[in-house]
Amino acid sequence: MRVTQIAAVAAALTMTTMTAQAGTLQDVQARGELNCVVSTGVAGFAAPDDNGQWSGFDVDFCRATAAAVLGDGSKVKFVPSTGKTRFTLLNSGEGDILYRNTTVTMSRDADLKLTFLGVNYYDGQGFLIRKELGINSAKDLDGASVCIQTGTTTELNLADYFRVNGMSYEPVPIETNEEGITQYSANRCDVYTTDASGLASTRAALDDPSAHMVLPEIISKEPLGPAVRQGDDEWADVTRWVLNALINAETLGVTKANVAEHAAAAGDNPSVNRMLGTEGDMGAMIGLDKQWAVRAIAHAGNYAEIFEANVGPDTPLGLERGINASWVDGGILYAAPIR
Amino acid sequence: MSDSREYAVGTHPDLPPPLSTSGAIGWIRGNLLSSPTNIILTVLSIYFLYKVVPPSLNWLFFDATFNGDSRQDCREASNGAGACWAFVKHRFHLFVYGFYPVEQRWRVDISFILLPLALWPVLFDKVPYRKHLLKFSIAFPFIAGWLLIGGFGLTPVSTDYFGGFMLTLVIGVTGIVFSLPIGVALALGRQSNMPVLRVICVTFIEFIRGVPLITLLFVASTMLNYFLPPGTQFNLLLRVLIMVTLFSAAYIAEVVRGGLQAIPKGQYEAADSMGLKYWQSMQKIILPQALKISIPGIVNTFIGLYKDTTLVIIIGLLDPLGIGRASLADTKWTGLTTEIYVFVAIFFFLSCFSMARYSLYLENKLHTGHKR
Known part of the structure; x- marks a missing residue:
């Protein structure tokens, strides 16, 4: 009992x-x-x-x-x-x-x-880079070290993009976005890549945002x-x-x-x-x-x-609405009707 | 003058040693400038300190900003030269209590106050009313559990809201308290004459030691749900506590086994010849000696365990480091990584350093003549 x-x-x-x-x-x-x-x-x-x-x-x-x-x-x-x-x-x-x-x-x-x-x-994947490196296009990133979050689609996109363009890179694996910012600002990697929405906030968080730029290429679709x-x-x-x-x-x-x-x-x-x-x-x-x-x-x-x-x-x-604007405003945000 | 006086042989009073070999100057000459190598090292060290200490102090205190509501405020106040402690100040409650409901935080405060009271009689001998206080120490885990989790008259608070230093202390203290007895039992089991018991203990110890803690935590957090019947909710914190305890118990077992093997065989035989039963001989003769020589190793394991609590971030529990990282994602404060890591480092250093000092104190207290 x-x-x-x-x-x-x-x-x-x-x-x-x-x-x-x-x-x-x-x-x-x-x-x-x-x-x-x-x-x-x-x-x-x-x-x-x-x-x-x-x-x-x-x-x-x-x-x-x-x-x-x-x-x-x-x-x-x-x-x-x-x-x-x-x-x-x-x-x-x-x-x-x-x-x-x-x-x-x-x-x-x-x-x-x-x-x-x-x-x-x-969203879409982009690159954040130091202006002093003098690189203006993602196509010039051959041999760069790249901070990349493991277990994400960005990791796979990066590999695809470099393969398609016949370039090599050295991955610096990170676990979270915060770690990415830390590693990037400590110069452990030349480039930080993640979704463009994340890059904007990352750049704003750096000590001197004007010394960094987001490269124009968006290399992937990230819905x-x-x-x-x-x-x-x-x-x-x-x-x-x-x-x-x-x-x-x-x-x-x-x-x-x-x-x-x-x-x-x-x-x-x-x-x-x-x-x-x-x-x-x-x-x-x-x-x-x-x-x-x-x-x-x-x-x-x-x-x-x-x-x-x-x-x-x-x-x-x-962040601007951009393609995230409603379809009536020229974006692609479109939801099925409730009926 | 002294040289004008004459003394009989043997009556000259003692003179102070010459200035160059005593006092501050003597110490400096003896310890810092005794040889050319020593002089070079001294100069280099002073240069190094000059380069490191003033900037650190400036960053930590003199240029630091203690007030402000965002990183922007800090930047404006100090031009980015000093630390932005306003961040830590704003987040301090989050660091201490995690996500514990604000109106219930007094319960955590009481637990924080009771913890040293409960530890005091356990850690030190010369405590007034030690016997009565020890009863309180035994009751403390239940009191603290009741205070933190609630029920029986208090509003229940889910353990999912635990976080910050409080979480570290809960995991650390529970792990330390339970892993020591389990570890000792495992060590004895491993040395046992009973084959089944010995095989069980050896298998357990070797399995746990062969697997990283992260893996065990992963198993605890996610795999377990696949094995248990669907819909079963097994408290995540409890799973973590069990895993951490078992993990450090296996290490304690090996440390204690080292202590047991260091006891001369004569001690075992002496105990047997006195007609002592197994438990009597262990309790009165073997374990007191074995544990005494194992103290540095045991405390070492405890410190490791305490620091390993930061790994719980992997399974989504937010310890101080996790809270810090999550805080960095706040757009108001983002980018202040150094402040966070320095702050968390200070907390862990204070905790671990006090453990290390206590271990030294205990070794000295128990030092009974055969210290090497």
């Missing part, structure tokens, strides 16, 4: 709920917390602030998802991951969703058993997007449509400020009405209530607002 009691207490201490194999949506709702895999720190995309609160572009998408699913954008547990551990964390069940500047590729989708939900940032584990289509639908809702909200003119007003009563625009649940019940199709998109947008705003607040021209990163 006592042994079984002790065993029961031990089990209760070490294991929280042993849920049956329910879907991720039910798991998350039962847990009351969304486990979101983010980076250990990428400027503008995910980083803890002075009070230990995570903030950033990817973080806001996590919070919007939590707001839609759980009704509260603060109920997110952030699981910091490095480039190498992110997929294992997701696949082993430590995280429910991955929002970590992750490039959508075929092998990751098929081989690593991920389901990508779309693209929330279109960065969120992912979930393969095999749970219901959860993939929920998270995909939260992302689509945030992107659609921009073109439909629904913002953090006016979303409550729009959601209060059906308006003239049926697209807005459908999204915000004043007409029909789109939420029921993905296992949520009518107000799901209202909560997602109310938490951090639509795509444009999230962009402006974290990485836009008024932030230290100072």
